[in-house]
Amino acid sequence: MGKVIVVTSGKGGVGKTTSTANLGTALALIGKTVAVVDADVGLRNLDVVMGLESRIIYTSMDVIEKQCELQKALVRDRRVEGLMLLAASQKNDKDDIQPEQMKSICQRLTVNYDFVLVDSPAGIERGFQNAAAGAEEAIIVTTPDVSAIRDADRIIGLLQNARVEPINLVLNRFSPDLVKSGNMLDKSDVLDILNIELLGIIPEDEAVIASTNRGIPLVHSTSSSAAQAYMRIARRLSGQQIPIPDLHAKNFFSGIMEWFSRKR
Amino acid sequence: MAHPIVTLRAYGDGLRLIIRPNLSITEIEEAIQQELARMNPPLSETSVQIDMRAPVLTDKELERLKTKLQKTYNLQTREVASPDETAAPVVVAAPATHTISQTLMLSHNESSEQSRIVPQTIRSGQTEDFPQGSLIIYGDVNQGAEVRAGGDVIVLGALRGSAHAGTNGRLSAVVIAMELVPLHLQIGNYINPPLLGQKSRGYPEIAHIGSKDIIVVERFVKF
Numbered sequence: 001m002g003k004v005i006v007v008t009s010g011k012g013g014v015g016k017t018t019s020t021a022n023l024g025t026a027l028a029l030i031g032k033t034v035a036v037v038d039a040d041v042g043l044r045n046l047d048v049v050m051g052l053e054s055r056i057i058y059t060s061m062d063v064i065e066k067q068c069e070l071q072k073a074l075v076r077d078r079r080v081e082g083l084m085l086l087a088a089s090q091k092n093d094k095d096d097i098q099p100e101q102m103k104s105i106c107q108r109l110t111v112n113y114d115f116v117l118v119d120s121p122a123g124i125e126r127g128f129q130n131a132a133a134g135a136e137e138a139i140i141v142t143t144p145d146v147s148a149i150r151d152a153d154r155i156i157g158l159l160q161n162a163r164v165e166p167i168n169l170v171l172n173r174f175s176p177d178l179v180k181s182g183n184m185l186d187k188s189d190v191l192d193i194l195n196i197e198l199l200g201i202i203p204e205d206e207a208v209i210a211s212t213n214r215g216i217p218l219v220h221s222t223s224s225s226a227a228q229a230y231m232r233i234a235r236r237l238s239g240q241q242i243p244i245p246d247l248h249a250k251n252f253f254s255g256i257m258e259w260f261s262r263k264r
Numbered sequence: 265m266a267h268p269i270v271t272l273r274a275y276g277d278g279l280r281l282i283i284r285p286n287l288s289i290t291e292i293e294e295a296i297q298q299e300l301a302r303m304n305p306p307l308s309e310t311s312v313q314i315d316m317r318a319p320v321l322t323d324k325e326l327e328r329l330k331t332k333l334q335k336t337y338n339l340q341t342r343e344v345a346s347p348d349e350t351a352a353p354v355v356v357a358a359p360a361t362h363t364i365s366q367t368l369m370l371s372h373n374e375s376s377e378q379s380r381i382v383p384q385t386i387r388s389g390q391t392e393d394f395p396q397g398s399l400i401i402y403g404d405v406n407q408g409a410e411v412r413a414g415g416d417v418i419v420l421g422a423l424r425g426s427a428h429a430g431t432n433g434r435l436s437a438v439v440i441a442m443e444l445v446p447l448h449l450q451i452g453n454y455i456n457p458p459l460l461g462q463k464s465r466g467y468p469e470i471a472h473i474g475s476k477d478i479i480v481v482e483r484f485v486k487f
């Protein structure tokens with residue numbers, strides 16, 4: 001039996017879909033069986049980010065309406081063994097699906113897949129509730145800015161009330177340079193407020209945008225720092241103990257100076 | 265966020281007027297006027313200590329300011345904290361004080377109050393309301409969260425959101441937090457103005473209504 005993990009944030013555009021696509025692919029690359037589920041009904045784009053858009057015939061709506069079998073609605077990612085996508089309907093609205101129906105789909109997927117990753121829409125309304133309905137665990141994606149953190153905090157409260165546990169954090173679009181110049185909250189500030197376990201830090205990385213546009217998840221090539229960060233998170237999710245490296249600002253010399261000034 | 269030009273803050277020993285460094289006397293006077301205009305009822309016949317963290321005013325300007333405080337606002341200057349006074353507390357980012365004062369009856373018998381312990385952090389969007397007595401939070405109160413108690417509010421963590429103590433009108437109610445950096449703070453019907461961008465001062469603090477009819481924030485040592 002696999003487990004269902006919802007990838008959510010509260011605030012929009014912070015990297016939920018990017019994270020779902022990359023973590024799903026990364027988990028498959030290290031030998032796990034994975035189903036990624038797009039719960040952003042009406043605004044689906046997980047299929048686009050994964051480059052599978054053209055191959056979608058059925059969606060979760062068709063499964064709910066019993067137009068097709070669950071297994072038949074899954075699209076196989078041909079680039080890696082063991083990775084499937086269940087797309088969201090674009091014609092429908094988030095209110096057309098009940099939380100119970102999503103929960104049932106997720107639970108049926110755990111029979112055949114080690115990981116079921118659900119890409120949640122932004123917000124705290126029905127779309128989020130549908131996405132979270134079947135989840136045992138959650139990954140909160142946030143960027144290091146106060147409004148995203150406030151929304152993440154709100155979501156964590158809701159998930160805790162729903163007994164989702166553990167709730168882990170992915171800090172996305174982190175820029176050590178901006179932290180150093182005092183224009184971005186540091187990791188410790190974010191963790192102080194949210195007070196949940198940190199799963200990993202994804203740096204701000206132009207390679208993310210390029211990969212989004214090409215429909216090839218970043219982790220297919222390991223060269224970018226964001227890809228490496230996603231690979232480490234996937235290993236952590238699969239139970240391996242991998243330390244989280246601190247990201248450093250670019251200038252080596254200034255790093256040394258900072259180290260000295262901290263020692264005083 | 266920029267610090268306000270002048271901050272009026274109450275301490276155990278009275279009011280302190282904290283002036284941001286490197287500003288002209290006209291800017292300062294204007295800011296003082298604005299700060300005092302917000303006071304309701306108006307502050308007067310009290311004494312203030314002028315607190316400057318860096319050399320800002322010449323002796324002559326300082327004299328002018330003192331005279332003006334006396335003549336226009338009826339405020340005595342008790343003393344002027346000199347900038348090289350190393351023991352002076354870092355208070356520039358401390359909460360300003362403000363009062364909306366109406367006479368209220370002390371309606372509560374404290375000893376009959378109950379208390380409720382909340383064993384976790386209160387997060388954005390969550391509210392904890394306990395009109396029957398005091399609230400003790402084993403965790404933080406985050407921005408966007410709200411705690412309200414008929415009695416005291418005690419936060420064994422950081423208070424970043426809203427806190428209202430003494431909702432039943434008990435003006436002896438207090439708010440205590442390990443890090444007192446609230447967005448909103450209210451005791452009885454006394455309200456602090458919204459306080460954005462505060463930094464923790466690294467020690468527990470207590471907010472209570474002081475003898476000068478304003479919310480006083482000071483280091484918490486013991487009850």
Ligand SMILES: Nc1ncnc2c1ncn2[C@@H]1O[C@H](COP(=O)(O)OP(=O)(O)OP(=O)(O)O)[C@@H](O)[C@H]1O
Pocket residue numbers: 009011012013014015016017018019040120121122172173174202203204205206208209212226
């Ligand atoms: N680490 C990063 N570095 C640079 N750009 C990023 C990073 N993470 C995400 N982005 C960009 O941010 C945009 C939003 O990302 P994404 O679609 O994954 O967010 P989302 O949380 O799913 O948004 P929505 O709430 O609309 O579903 C995309 O254009 C993506 O390329």
Ligand SMILES: [Mg+2]
Pocket residue numbers: 016017018040045119120121
């Ligand atoms: Mg998305």
